[in-house]
Amino acid sequence: MAKRRDPLAPQPPPAPSRSDSSEIVEAIITATIELGDPDASMNHIARRAGVGVASVYRYFPNKGAIYAEISRRMQRDYLDRVRRLLERSDLSMQEAVEACCRAALVVPGASPELRRALNLAVPFSWSQDNAREVFTETIAEFTKWLAARLTPPPPDLAERVFAAFAAGRGLVMVSRVLPDLAPDDEALVKHMVNIALACLMPRRSPRGG
Numbered sequence: 001m002a003k004r005r006d007p008l009a010p011q012p013p014p015a016p017s018r019s020d021s022s023e024i025v026e027a028i029i030t031a032t033i034e035l036g037d038p039d040a041s042m043n044h045i046a047r048r049a050g051v052g053v054a055s056v057y058r059y060f061p062n063k064g065a066i067y068a069e070i071s072r073r074m075q076r077d078y079l080d081r082v083r084r085l086l087e088r089s090d091l092s093m094q095e096a097v098e099a100c101c102r103a104a105l106v107v108p109g110a111s112p113e114l115r116r117a118l119n120l121a122v123p124f125s126w127s128q129d130n131a132r133e134v135f136t137e138t139i140a141e142f143t144k145w146l147a148a149r150l151t152p153p154p155p156d157l158a159e160r161v162f163a164a165f166a167a168g169r170g171l172v173m174v175s176r177v178l179p180d181l182a183p184d185d186e187a188l189v190k191h192m193v194n195i196a197l198a199c200l201m202p203r204r205s206p207r208g209g
Contacts, residue, residue: 101196154202164196175188
C-alpha cells in the first residue's frame with residue numbers, strides 16, 4: 001500500500017539556488033530558536049534574522065513550516081548527540097542510558113516555550129519521514145551498543161530498546177506540553193532512567209523451585 005502523505009504538511013525548505021540561500025535559511029532557523037517565542041511574528045523573525053520578510057516567505061510559507069524544519073533538525077541533532085555519547089569509553093551502561101535520557105530531555109538553546117510549541121503546533125506527520133529514519137538509526141545503534149555489553153544479550157533486545165525509547169519519548173513530549181504537571185528535569189531524568197533500565201535489563205529467574 002502506498003504511503004499517504006499529510007496534504008497539509010509543509011515541504012522542507014527548497015535546495016539552495018543562490019550562494020546565499022543556505023545562509024538565509026540558517027539565519028531564519030537560528031532566529032526562531034533564539035527568540036523561543038511561539039507568538040513571534042514572521043516580521044519579528046525576519047528582523048531577528050537580519051533579512052527581509054520576503055526572504056522568510058521565499059523559503060517558509062508560514063511559521064509552521066519553520067517549526068517543522070526545526071523539529072527535523074532537533075531529531076537529527078539528538079541522533080548525533082547519542083552517537084557521540086555511545087563512542088565514549090568512560091561511561092558505564094547506566095551512565096550512558098542516563099546521558100541519552102538527558103539528551104532527549106534537554107535541547108541546547110531551545111526554550112521551554114519553543115519545545116512546547118513544537119509539540120503542540122507541529123503534527124508528527126509533518127516530520128514523520130525524517131523521524132522514522134532518525135528513530136530507526138537511534139534504536140539500531142543503541143541495540144548494537146548494548147549487545148556488545150550484555151552477556152549474553154537477550155534475544156528480544158531490539159524490542160526492549162524500542163520500548164525504552166518510546167517510553168522516554170512519551171515522557172519528554174508530555175512533560176514539555178504539560179510542564180505544570182511534570183516534575184523538574186532532574187527528577188524526570190531519574191524516572192526516565194529507571195523506566196529505561198527496567199525495559200532493557202533481562203529479568204533474573206528467582207532461585208529455588
